[in-house]
Amino acid sequence: MAASTASDIKRLSDGPDWTFDLLGEYEHHIDRIAKNFRLDIYPNQIEVITAEQMMDAYASIGMPLNYSHWSFGKKFIQTEQQYRRGQMGLAYEIVINSNPCIAYLMEENTMTMQALVMAHACYGHNSFFKGNYLFKTWTDADSIIDYLVFAKNYIAKCEQKHGEKDVEDILDSCHALMNFGVDRYKRPQKISLQEERNRQKQREKYLQSQVNELWRTVPDNKSRATPQLVRFPSEPQENLLYFIEKNAPLLEPWQRELVRIVRKVSQYFYPQKQTQVMNEGWACFWHYHILTQLYDEGLVSDRFMMEFLHSHTSVVMQPEYNSPHYSGINPYALGFNMFMDIKRVCQNPTEEDRYYLPSIAGQDWLDTVHFAMQNFKDESFISQFLSPKLIRDFKLFAVEDDERNPFIRVSAIHDEPGYQAIKEKLSAQYNLSNNEPNIQVYNVDVRGDRTLTLRYVPQNGIPLAASKDEVMRHLHRLWKFDVRLEQQSADGEIEIIAKCGNKTRGA
Amino acid sequence: MAHFIDRRLNSKGKSTINRQRFLRRYKQQIKKAVSDAVGQRSVTDLESGEQVSIPTRDISEPVFHTGKGGQREAVHPGNDQFVTGDRIDRPPQGQGGPGDGEASNQGEGQDDFVFSISKDEYLDLLFDDLALPNLQKNQFDKVIDYETYRAGYQTDGVPSNLDIVRSLKGSVSRRIALTGKDKRRLRELEEELRALKADKHENTLAILELESEINALKAKIAKVPFIDTFDLRFKNYDKRPVPTSKAVMFCLMDVSGSMDQTTKDMAKRFYILLYLFLTRTYENVEVVYIRHHTQAKEVDEHEFFYSQETGGTIVSSALRLMDEIVAQRYRDANWNIYAAQASDGDNWADDSPFCKDLLLNSLLPVTRYFAYIEITERQHQSLWREYQTVEAATDNFVCKHVQSVSDIYPVFRELFARSEQTAQSGG
DSSP: OOSSOGGGOOOOOOOSSOOHHHHHHHHHHHHHHHHHTTOOOOOEEEEEEOHHHHHHHHHTTTOSOOOOOHHHHHHHHHHHHHHHTTSOOOOSEEEEOSSSEEEEEETTOOHHHHHHHIIIIIIIIHHHHHHOHHHHHHOOTTTHHHHHHHHHHHHHHHHHHHOHHHHHHHHHHHHHTGGGOOOSSSOOOOOOHHHHHHHHHHHHHHHHHHHHHHTOOSOOHHHHHSTTOOOSSSSOBSOHHHHHHHHOSSOOHHHHHHHHHHHHHHHHHHHHHHTHHHHHHHHHHHHHHHHHHHHHTTOSOHHHHHHHHHHHHHHTOOOOTTSTTOOSOOHHHHHHHHHHHHHHHHHSOOHHHHHHOTTTTTSOHHHHHHHHHHHOOHHHHHHHHOOHHHHHHHTOEEEEEETTSSEEEEEEESSGGGHHHHHHHHHHHTOHHHHSOOEEEEEEOTTTTOOEEEEEOOSTTOOBOTTHHHHHHHHHHHHOSOEEEEEEOTTSOEEEEEEEOOTTOOO | OOEEEEOTTSOSOTTHHHHHHHHHHTHHHHHHHHHHHGGGSOTTOOSOOEEEEEEHHHHOOOOOOBOSOSEEEEEESOOSSOOTTOEEEOOSSSSOSGGGTTOOOSOOOOOEEEEEEOHHHHHHHHTTTBOOTTHHHHHTTTOOOEEEEEEEEESOOOGGGBOHHHHHHHHHHHHHHHHHHHHHHHHHHHHHHHHHHHSSSOOHHHHHHHHHHHHHHHHHHHHSOSOOGGGOOEEEEEEEEOOOOEEEEEEEEEOSTTOOHHHHHHHHHHHHHHHHHHHHHOSEEEEEEEEESSSEEEEOHHHHHHOOOOSOOOHHHHHHHHHHHHHHHSOSTTEEEEEEEEEOSOOOTTHHHHHHHHIIIIIHHHOSEEEEEEEOSSOOOHHHHHHHHHHHHOSSEEEEEEOSHHHHHHHHHHHHBOOHHHHHHHO
16 A cells, blocks of 8 residues: 555545446455455345335345245334334345345445445455354355245245135244244254255155154053153253144144244344344444545545544444433444454553453454454353453443342442453343243143143243233144143242133043 | 345335235224224315324234343443442332333334325225125116227328337338348448459459449349338227216205204215215216205305304205206216215105105106215104105115214215125126
């Protein structure tokens, strides 16, 4: 850069209107800079869309295609209403974890915004999808679009064959249990469209035969001698949808396939929930670096930079707890500042940093941020890298809210004794197992009336919300025999808190 | 290297199917909201759709999530006053303060889910399963109107119907067809000629020969005319009969002292419904407002609904005025005439038989449908009894009794409910 003289720098037009040629030029430079920063990405497929198409994308949970379901229609109507009334701006972009990585740019964006969005989504998020261990383990970017095509067609076929109503009922019930359709520990298998089709038929038969085996009613003389000793499942199962897919006694093969589809989609989105802070932080960190570099190289004008900084600062702004705009910690703000802070600790560590973050203080910053991006999720990222300086900058404080007390208590603030506590508490706040209720399949009365029992183990005495009764009805629709939800309190006492059953059923 | 795709021209409305499914699923709730909204519209307001509001809890998608209570910890930014150990009293109504960081996002709010439906969707819901009686059997028997429509092209016609673009297309293709081979040959010869001329050797004879051949070809090509009668294409028009699409709706209302504003409002709702319903079958619907006490008068909408008169009641005056107006303006057989009469049932007793005669002899034979609603909480009087005999005698007259606002829509639905017979003939 230093070698290039003023004359061979060709400043890129800063719009405000963009053209495809200009997009290409910007992308070329962004790509060059990103490669210098060792961002490893899936090939980009950048699509320009209108506001209305953006709302469509919102409605189908950001995917370019999805099966038909009324809930997506509701989402669409909601988005449309809010947008029309000006209560909500649309996102500037949506990016999809697929290979090639599909990013949507809104037609209305100015050239500056398009550049920002390309750096943010096509290089930031894209490299995160490709590099982070959770995405590597849980999602298969190569096959997701194919799988959605398969799912959409399969569901459409089922609708023709079995009626929209029946399909909708099953999907409703699956959606209610969607958050419990995730394997937290097992690694999911990769799926491709071809395989999926080939295996689907076989699976239908096989699954049905397995279920039939489990529910065999022909008396078995040997087992009769020792009745009721078999426990099923032998260990509690956390993946409710998986359990239903494999074991629900009366589901038809196509219904099992629907359960499977919802489960797969849920699984695909699971890593995104666990890496929101990191993912957004990483993307902001890189759009900031890339565009700043463009400016340093003299490729973009001051005007471009002002517009960029204006949007950038409003994105990474953290309102304070007493601000009317406050709605929790802004993941963009926290993530961006944490990555910037990691860079600072690497480059200019203070004594404090050397004490609190000895492993990264003074290291190569680029190596360190890549390491952090690849090997952590929000929870561990915070507990590993949140520095006392950042806690002070954010003026973080922890509040303890115990329903047994008439007051809430400030349990830690941004001071020497509080750093560790704040770090732990903030980390816990991003721990999904703390946020989602712990409900597992506990028992099935295999030899009796086939009642399915779920067990809820409350954490810190937090009860389940009233929606549980409704969800139990959905569960009953899938299981088709009595379902029960019991709660195990801290002292080990078991109490049934919800049940749903068809008492009139003769079976 | 990134790959750019312009998707802006892709079809919109990817979510249409999901939206329709949503509407269908909540049809009951939406229908209720729609029928609640009927009373608040102007009689002729047709341009707008409707804001529909249904309770959020009806459309929630339940999931397992944690409720309030228990012990929670939350970290917040921007500490400006607290030190460890500070206690903050809870705000009176549950958790409102900074301790609410983990409040559920599952939409337990009581706000209604409000959205707009388009005009067509609104009317579809409003008139779901309703049909105009007697429509099928008389619709085509008095066809008078013809409409001219484009019916392709023909090779002959008057010059004003000449389609220039089409004709020139024909010209171009004919010329290509007739000269293509020669032109190709011409290019080859010219190529040869250039080669010969570039040649250093003497080729005069060969050149001369080539040149004469070229000239012959050029002449042949030039002979093909630019335009030929063969190329000409004329727009062709044809006529076809169209079913009439004109309707007039007579609104008759008693405005004597006994009709108060609430009664009129109820009548108004009925008129709105009828008007909206008619516009679904007919392209343009004219509305004639006739109000009466002892005398009848044609008025505009505002006066019809809002001016107050006193005095006795002679219903036949309105019927006679209607008859006159029909004779003057709607004699033409392609008018479909509908009438809706609203009254509290008061009439000068001697006038009622006269009304019956007027209806049976002059009005009902020319009207498609005549609806009478009586808005009263009292005993029926002579008019009702006379009208009942009319109802028994003909099939395009109905009378219904309405007691409160909430009766209007059900009564309307009852009047136009698609009967077995119309459903069959409609199919």
